[in-house]
Amino acid sequence: MAEFDTAHVKNIVLLGHAGSGKTSLAECMLFEAGLISRRGSVAERNTVGDYHELEHERGNSIFSKLLHTRWRGYKINLLDTPGYNDFVGDVLSALRVADTGVLLLNAVNGVEVGADVIWQYTERFRTPMIFAINKLDHDKADYDRTLKEARDHFGARVTVIQYPVQTGAGFHEIVDVLQMKLYTFRDSGGKPEKLPIPDAERARAEQLHRELVETVASVDETLMEHYFDKGELEEDELKAGFRKAMIAHEIFPLFCLSAERNMGSGRLMGFIDNVCPSANELPPQMARSGEELPCDAAGPACIFIYKTVSESHVGELSYFKVFSGTVKPGMELVNELNGVIEKISQLFLLEGNKRIPVTELVAGDIGATLKLKNTHVNNTLHVKGRNYELTPIAFPPSNMTVAIEAVKKGEEEKLSLALHQLREEDPTLLVEVSPELKQTLLHCQGDMHLAVAKWKIESGSRLEVRFVKPRIPYRETICTGAEASYRHKKQSGGAGQFAEVHLRIDPWYEDMSDPAGLNVRGRELHDLPWGGKLAFYNCIVGGAIDARFLPSILKGVMEKMHEGPLTGSYVRDVRVCVFDGKMHPVDSNDISFKIAGMMAFREAFRNADPQVLEPVYHVEVLSPEELTGAVMGELQSRRGLVEGMETEGHFQKIGARVPLAELHGFSSALRSITQGRAKFSTRLDDYVPMQYEAQKKLTEAYRRTEAEALA
Numbered sequence: 225m226a227e228f229d230t231a232h233v234k235n236i237v238l239l240g241h242a243g244s245g246k247t248s249l250a251e252c253m254l255f256e257a258g259l260i261s262r263r264g265s266v267a268e269r270n271t272v273g274d275y276h277e278l279e280h281e282r283g284n285s286i287f288s289k290l291l292h293t294r295w296r297g298y299k300i301n302l303l304d305t306p307g308y309n310d311f312v313g314d315v316l317s318a319l320r321v322a323d324t325g326v327l328l329l330n331a332v333n334g335v336e337v338g339a340d341v342i343w344q345y346t347e348r349f350r351t352p353m354i355f356a357i358n359k360l361d362h363d364k365a366d367y368d369r370t371l372k373e374a375r376d377h378f379g380a381r382v383t384v385i386q387y388p389v390q391t392g393a394g395f396h397e398i399v400d401v402l403q404m405k406l407y408t409f410r411d412s413g414g415k416p417e418k419l420p421i422p423d424a425e426r427a428r429a430e431q432l433h434r435e436l437v438e439t440v441a442s443v444d445e446t447l448m449e450h451y452f453d454k455g456e457l458e459e460d461e462l463k464a465g466f467r468k469a470m471i472a473h474e475i476f477p478l479f480c481l482s483a484e485r486n487m488g489s490g491r492l493m494g495f496i497d498n499v500c501p502s503a504n505e506l507p508p509q510m511a512r513s514g515e516e517l518p519c520d521a522a523g524p525a526c527i528f529i530y531k532t533v534s535e536s537h538v539g540e541l542s543y544f545k546v547f548s549g550t551v552k553p554g555m556e557l558v559n560e561l562n563g564v565i566e567k568i569s570q571l572f573l574l575e576g577n578k579r580i581p582v583t584e585l586v587a588g589d590i591g592a593t594l595k596l597k598n599t600h601v602n603n604t605l606h607v608k609g610r611n612y613e614l615t616p617i618a619f620p621p622s623n624m625t626v627a628i629e630a631v632k633k634g635e636e637e638k639l640s641l642a643l644h645q646l647r648e649e650d651p652t653l654l655v656e657v658s659p660e661l662k663q664t665l666l667h668c669q670g671d672m673h674l675a676v677a678k679w680k681i682e683s684g685s686r687l688e689v690r691f692v693k694p695r696i697p698y699r700e701t702i703c704t705g706a707e708a709s710y711r712h713k714k715q716s717g718g719a720g721q722f723a724e725v726h727l728r729i730d731p732w733y734e735d736m737s738d739p740a741g742l743n744v745r746g747r748e749l750h751d752l753p754w755g756g757k758l759a760f761y762n763c764i765v766g767g768a769i770d771a772r773f774l775p776s777i778l779k780g781v782m783e784k785m786h787e788g789p790l791t792g793s794y795v796r797d798v799r800v801c802v803f804d805g806k807m808h809p810v811d812s813n814d815i816s817f818k819i820a821g822m823m824a825f826r827e828a829f830r831n832a833d834p835q836v837l838e839p840v841y842h843v844e845v846l847s848p849e850e851l852t853g854a855v856m857g858e859l860q861s862r863r864g865l866v867e868g869m870e871t872e873g874h875f876q877k878i879g880a881r882v883p884l885a886e887l888h889g890f891s892s893a894l895r896s897i898t899q900g901r902a903k904f905s906t907r908l909d910d911y912v913p914m915q916y917e918a919q920k921k922l923t924e925a926y927r928r929t930e931a932e933a934l935a
């Protein structure tokens with residue numbers, strides 16, 4: 225038997241901007257529940273949550289952690305998340321398995337950007353949410369302002385459950401308007417004394433109590449009737465009403481805390497136990513097939529993998545939530561994605577980096593098992609004979625791209641293995657081996673994300689790496705027509721090589737007519753994988769070249785289009801007409817015609833007013849109103865063309881076209897001018913002709929590297 229049944233497991237995700245006190249709060253909860261005998265602190269680097277050496281180094285959470293605590297007959301799984309936007313992937317995966325979110329607000333700073341971004345995600349997941357204003361013991365704490373900002377950002381449904389009698393150094397009393405009690409804490413925090421509300425606070429407390437009860441009653445007609453009849457709600461009615469309203473996102477209760485002094489965490493846990501929904505009280509999961517999957521320990525076993533880690537501290541683990549049934553060691557589950565049968569070995573609860581073996585996990589619970597070989601984040605595993613596939617986590621697109629390389633030559637293979645491992649653990653990091661740029665690209669969330677990736681590679685694989693600027697995927701095309709011919713001839717001992725090709729090239733465009741003055745005998749239109757077209761015409765008269773050699777000529781042309789004559793970039797939008805040539809009855813063969821085709825094309829291309837095209841991106845920045853000037857300045861300094869601006873909620877949305885070559889480092893620059901308060905996205909818009917001078921610089925540089933390669 226599991227120690228806690230589904231109804232007694234609560235999954236809580238701790239959310240909030242970096243530094244709002246999540247890890248400290250988790251520590252308080254563990255301490256209050258008696259799971260640890262000494263409360264660690266982030267500053268002393270001895271919390272259960274921030275155990276990773278990189279977190280000690282940086283003094284902040286970087287990875288999400290699974291902890292658990294027991295409070296009055298309930299098990300509370302705590303998912304502590306990192307606050308920086310760079311690690312949003314961990315926030316999303318935690319939200320996927322949590323049943324209630326606790327969003328911490330720093331009473332010193334009010335609502336910070338981190339909170340805004342997180343809020344958008346919680347709305348997507350419809351996670352029931354609690355607010356907790358933390359750091360009320362701080363000299364600069366401002367409860368009223370923080371509450372007002374919370375209502376401005378998150379709406380009027382932010383409902384006060386608690387307010388502090390005093391803030392700053394003297395903070396030790398909280399009025400609880402749900403219990404209608406005054407909580408008084410000793411200096412060391414912990415369990416408060418519950419006293420009647422003093423006269424001086426009565427009026428305010430009663431007013432807030434009424435508001436609270438009315439908000440709860442307003443979401444349910446029967447409750448509303450009771451409330452009108454009796455002027456009050458029974459405790460059970462309130463509890464049920466609260467839960468219903470939280471699930472419907474109609475109410476967001478707000479609590480008070482000082483995690484530093486351990487004040488308020490016990491009450492928060494009590495509310496989580498008694499009011500917050502357990503997994504089986506939330507709407508059931510929907511499998512992709514449309515089938516509902518009730519959260520029932522007696523149902524068919526089905527788990528969802530939300531995270532995998534491989535760390536020296538804890539080993540290799542797959543983290544999962546049981547969405548249905550009961551999982552036990554030895555069980556065989558099918559991975560829906562690839563059909564592989566995975567045998568579950570040991571099951572664990574996690575206490576930071578400590579693994580605690582358990583004999584089963586029931587529906588609604590979260591735990592880990594030794595890393596499943598063929599199973600990755602977002603996979604669903606279930607008992608045989610079913611086909612459940614649960615909704616995967618939609619990770620955000622990347623914000624930033626750099627190229628990565630091993631510092632020492634010959635370690636490319638090692639790097640590729642390390643990147644594979646990294647990718648497995650971090651779904652927000654994309655690795656792309658670009659044959660076009662001849663670089664390995666990392667698409668990631670930002671500077672900090674990169675720094676962590678580098679640390680992981682270097683410490684895990686003893687491999688030194690560096691980041692370099694990614695090359696720009698230019699394109700080449702032509703502006704006028706030109707003709708060229710090439711004779712390839714080689715006489716070396718035995719069989720010789722001979723081919724001669726005459727061709728003309730023109731800029732290709734949609735609906736262009738057939739070439740004048742040539743005798744068109746065949747045409748092919750090729751869609752190029754990198755965008756644009758190649759039209760290839762057979763205009764040969766009098767059998768000057770055998771038709772069987774045409775594919776070889778096309779091959780030669782294509783080869784040059786892969787590595788354009790100007791900069792080595794892909795060529796696009798060209799029409800090639802082969803109209804004459806010569807064959808030799810013995811020496812002509814495929815290879816000869818390929819070479820002749822390639823060389824003739826190169827020659828013609830150079831005389832056809834060639835043009836380098838550069839990729840231009842559409843950039844959309846979401847910025848706080850007062851920073852739009854600075855953001856536009858930054859865009860313009862990057863050859864950006866601002867195209868429009870509109871208001872979106874508290875933000876201004878700025879649209880601009882910026883050449884990709886100028887976007888390198890934009891993410892970091894934007895973060896620094898807005899203190900991380902802006903968001904942006906980019907997408908390829910178009911390829912545009914480069915200015916003459918800039919093009920000249922590029923082509924000269926390319927010619928030099930070509931010459932070096934030949935030397």
Ligand SMILES: Nc1nc2c(ncn2[C@@H]2O[C@H](COP(=O)(O)OP(=O)(O)O)[C@@H](O)[C@H]2O)c(=O)[nH]1
Nearest residue numbers: 242243244245246247248266359362482483484
């Ligand atoms: N004064 C004060 N400091 C706090 C409180 N809670 C956390 N801190 C401090 O704020 C910093 C960030 O706390 P941490 O728990 O790491 O925040 P997280 O990034 O949200 O996990 C640490 O230096 C904590 O000691 C609090 O209630 N009062």
Ligand SMILES: [Mg+2]
Nearest residue numbers: 246247284285
């Ligand atoms: Mg933290």
